[in-house]
Amino acid sequence: MTRFQKQSRFFLLLFISFYSFSETIIITPSEDxxxxxxxxxxxxxxxxxxxxxxxxYQLEDSLSIDIDGLILEGEGMxxxxxSFKNQLSGAQGLSVTSNGVTLRDFAVEDxxxxxxxxxxxxxxNFIRIRTEWTNGPDELNGAYGLxxxxxxxxxxxxxxxxxxxxxxxxxxxxxxxxVKNSRAEFNVAGIEIENSYYADVYNNHAENNTGGILVFDLxxxxxxxxxxxxVFRNKSINNNTDNFAPEGNIVGEVPRGTGIIIQAxxxxxxxxxxxxxxxxxxxxxxxxxxxxxxKNYYPHPRNIQIHNNRFTKSGLNPDLETGELAKILYELxxxxxxxxFWDGIVPVKQIIFGQPDKEKMVLSQNGDxxxxxxxxxxxxxxxxxxxxxxxxxxxxxxxxxxxxxxNENL
Amino acid sequence: MKIYKNxxxxxxxxxxxxxxxxxxxxxxxxxxxxxxxxxxxxFFKNMNSQLPSKGVLPYTLESQLFSDYADKLRFxxxxxxxxxxxxxxxxxxxxxxTALIKTFAYLNQHSSSNLPSQxxxxxxxxxxxxxxxxxxxxxxxxxxxxxxxxxxxTIPTKFINNNGELKDVRYRVPNINQCKECHQINxxxxxxxxxxxxxxxxxxxxxxxxxxxxxxxxxxxIDSEYPIKSMVDWADQNANLDDRARSYLDINCGHCHIEGxxxxxxxxxxxxxxxxxxxxxxxxxxxxxxxxxxxxxxxxVPGNPExxxxxxxxxxxxxxxxxxxxxxxxxxxxxIQLVSKWIKNL
Numbered sequence: 001m002t003r004f005q006k007q008s009r010f011f012l013l014l015f016i017s018f019y020s021f022s023e024t025i026i027i028t029p030s031e032d033x034x035x036x037x038x039x040x041x042x043x044x045x046x047x048x049x050x051x052x053x054x055x056x057y058q059l060e061d062s063l064s065i066d067i068d069g070l071i072l073e074g075e076g077m078x079x080x081x082x083s084f085k086n087q088l089s090g091a092q093g094l095s096v097t098s099n100g101v102t103l104r105d106f107a108v109e110d111x112x113x114x115x116x117x118x119x120x121x122x123x124x125n126f127i128r129i130r131t132e133w134t135n136g137p138d139e140l141n142g143a144y145g146l147x148x149x150x151x152x153x154x155x156x157x158x159x160x161x162x163x164x165x166x167x168x169x170x171x172x173x174x175x176x177x178x179v180k181n182s183r184a185e186f187n188v189a190g191i192e193i194e195n196s197y198y199a200d201v202y203n204n205h206a207e208n209n210t211g212g213i214l215v216f217d218l219x220x221x222x223x224x225x226x227x228x229x230x231v232f233r234n235k236s237i238n239n240n241t242d243n244f245a246p247e248g249n250i251v252g253e254v255p256r257g258t259g260i261i262i263q264a265x266x267x268x269x270x271x272x273x274x275x276x277x278x279x280x281x282x283x284x285x286x287x288x289x290x291x292x293x294x295k296n297y298y299p300h301p302r303n304i305q306i307h308n309n310r311f312t313k314s315g316l317n318p319d320l321e322t323g324e325l326a327k328i329l330y331e332l333x334x335x336x337x338x339x340x341f342w343d344g345i346v347p348v349k350q351i352i353f354g355q356p357d358k359e360k361m362v363l364s365q366n367g368d369x370x371x372x373x374x375x376x377x378x379x380x381x382x383x384x385x386x387x388x389x390x391x392x393x394x395x396x397x398x399x400x401x402x403x404x405x406x407n408e409n410l
Numbered sequence: 411m412k413i414y415k416n417x418x419x420x421x422x423x424x425x426x427x428x429x430x431x432x433x434x435x436x437x438x439x440x441x442x443x444x445x446x447x448x449x450x451x452x453f454f455k456n457m458n459s460q461l462p463s464k465g466v467l468p469y470t471l472e473s474q475l476f477s478d479y480a481d482k483l484r485f486x487x488x489x490x491x492x493x494x495x496x497x498x499x500x501x502x503x504x505x506x507x508t509a510l511i512k513t514f515a516y517l518n519q520h521s522s523s524n525l526p527s528q529x530x531x532x533x534x535x536x537x538x539x540x541x542x543x544x545x546x547x548x549x550x551x552x553x554x555x556x557x558x559x560x561x562x563x564t565i566p567t568k569f570i571n572n573n574g575e576l577k578d579v580r581y582r583v584p585n586i587n588q589c590k591e592c593h594q595i596n597x598x599x600x601x602x603x604x605x606x607x608x609x610x611x612x613x614x615x616x617x618x619x620x621x622x623x624x625x626x627x628x629x630x631x632i633d634s635e636y637p638i639k640s641m642v643d644w645a646d647q648n649a650n651l652d653d654r655a656r657s658y659l660d661i662n663c664g665h666c667h668i669e670g671x672x673x674x675x676x677x678x679x680x681x682x683x684x685x686x687x688x689x690x691x692x693x694x695x696x697x698x699x700x701x702x703x704x705x706x707x708x709x710x711v712p713g714n715p716e717x718x719x720x721x722x723x724x725x726x727x728x729x730x731x732x733x734x735x736x737x738x739x740x741x742x743x744x745x746i747q748l749v750s751k752w753i754k755n756l
Contacts, residue, residue: 039560039561042561043560060564061582064585064587066590088580089736090735111730113700113729114698142700142701142730150675165700165701218697221675221697222677245700246701246703246704247703248699249699
C-alpha cells in the first residue's frame, strides 16, 4: 500500500466518523438561558446531544423539542435544574413532539402547567428525570409531572415525580409502555396508566400520594378501552396524603389512603406487589361511575387478575369526604374495610346470566388479604345483605399476561 | 486609485441590488434555507409601509384569531398561472410556491393615539414540494427590515386599544416549534385561516371593492365554488349569536381542538362544523385539565357560563390555565362577553 493510499484511507475514515457521529452541544448557565437552550433545541440535528451543565436555570417560557432522536441531558436530577417558578408563558415546562427523543439526568421544577408533556411520538425515553413542585402538595401545582400521551414505545426508568396535583407519572392514550424503578411521592395519583394498551409498571415505589397506582379508562376521548396492564413488584404504601386535586378532575374522586385502583379496563394483572398502610383501601376494582352516551366505551373492569401480593393492614382511617367509593364501602362493610374491593357492577345481562368465565376476576395467593364485593341482585332486593366477603368464587388459575416489549418499528 | 474606485462602485451597485428587488423572487421562496432578511423575498415594494409588490394580494378573514389586540396585515402570493383547489371546510389546496404572509403590528390608529405604529413580526407559511414550512421575522427598531427568528422573542411594548386606552403587553413572538403547535394536523403543517368559508367577504382593493372569493376567481386562482355555510365576523352584533360564537371558537381554538390537532387528546372539538354535543363540551368532563378546571365539572354547562371551564380558561392569564396555551397575554374581553352570552343562551 502506498503512502497516498494509507493517507486517503485515513481521511476517508475521518470523514465518515465526522459525519456519522452526532454533535454534543454544551450549555452552561447564562443571562438568558431560555433563548440559549431553546435555540439549541431548534438548531440541533437528529441524534445530537444537548447537555445542560450543572446549575439552576430560571426559565420564563416553556421549552420544546421537535427534532427526532435528540438527546437532552443534564448532569444529574439534583444538579441540572430547570426551574419554571417565574414562568410567564407556555402551558408546560418542556414539551416534546418528535420521535425517538431521550431525556435524562435533569429536573423540571415548579412548572405552571404540566412539567414534561410528550405528545404523539413513537419512542420516548425518560431516564433519571425528576419533576417536582417544590412547595409540596398544593392544588395550585401543575397537573402532571411526566406526561406522555398518544405515544408508542414509552420508557420511564429511574425517575422521580413529586407534588403533581393530578398524577406524578401519567401515561395516557398510549401503547407499549414501561414504567420502572421510579418513585412517585406526594402527588394525588402516584402513577396513572389511562386509556392505554400494553403497559408494564414494575419496581416502582409509590408512597405518600393520595392514591398510589391507578389504571383508569375514560369515555369521550380518542383512544379508549385500556387493556393489558401489568402492575408488579411495586411498593404502594402509606398513600395517605389528602386529595388536593381541583374538583372536576377524575382523580379528585380518589380517597386519601388508596393503594391501587383499577377502573374499567380489561386484562389487568396485579402481582408480587407490597401494598399496605393505606388509610382507605389497598386495592379497589371499580366501574366508571358516571353516565355516558359514548357507544364505544365499556365502563366495567374485565379479566382482572390479582395474585401473589403481600398486604399489610389498611383501611383503618378511611377518607369519607372524598368521592363515593370510601363512603359506600364504609357503610357496607360496617367499618371493617377489606384489602381488596370489587364493586360487583356488571351489565344487566350479566346480572341475570352471570359473567362469562373469561371476564371473571381471579384472586390467588394474596396471603390473608380480606375481600369484599357487592352482590348486585341482593343489592336491589330488600332484606338481603348484599355484602360478600368470601373470595371462593374468584379462585382460579392465573393466565399470565405477556411482558411488554418496546419496539420502535411498531 | 482607479481600482479602488471600481471596487467602490461595484460594492455600491451590489448594495443597491440587495436593497431593492423587482417583485417577488421565486428562487428565494424555493430556497432550502430561509433568508436572514424578510426583504429578500421581495414581497413588499416598501417594507415599512407594507406596500405589496405586484402579484402579492392583501386579504382578510371574516373571523380572526385574537393575538393580544395586534393588528394583522395579511397577504397572499401565488405564482403566476397556478391554481388552488377548494377543499370543503379545509384550507385551499394551494400550489407550490404559495406564500401566506402575515405581519403583526400595533398600528395605534385610534384618533386619540399619540403612539406611532409598530411592526412586530411577519410570519410566513410557504409551500414547496407539497409541504408547508413556517418561518417568522422580527422587525428592527428602524422598522425598515425584519430578521429571521429562531427561538422567538419577547417584546414588551405598549399600544392604544380601540377605546383609545394605553395598554402594556408582553408580546411574544413564538418560536418555530410553537408555530407548529397550532399549525399542525396529524403532524403535517397547515395554514389555518384561508378556508373558503372564512374568506367569503368583501375587501376594498385599491381599484375596486369585491368579494374575496370572486376576486381570487377573477385572478384565476380558484374556481367559482362557494362554501355552503360561511363563518361570520364574531364581532358583528347583527349576526346570529350561535354563528358568532362558533366562528370565534373555530378560528381561535378549532385548529388544535380538532381530530388530529394538538389538543385532540382532550376530546373537545371546536371546529365550526362540529355537531356532536359532548365533543363541543356540553356536560363534558375534563380529561387532563388539572387546576385549570377551577373546581368546575364540565367544559360547558349550557345556560351557565360561570360553571363552564371553557369560559374560565378564556378569562385566565395564568400560563398553566389560560387558553389558548400560547399567543395570548391579555384578556380578550369582547370575546369573553360573546362566549358568555352564547353559553347563557344555549
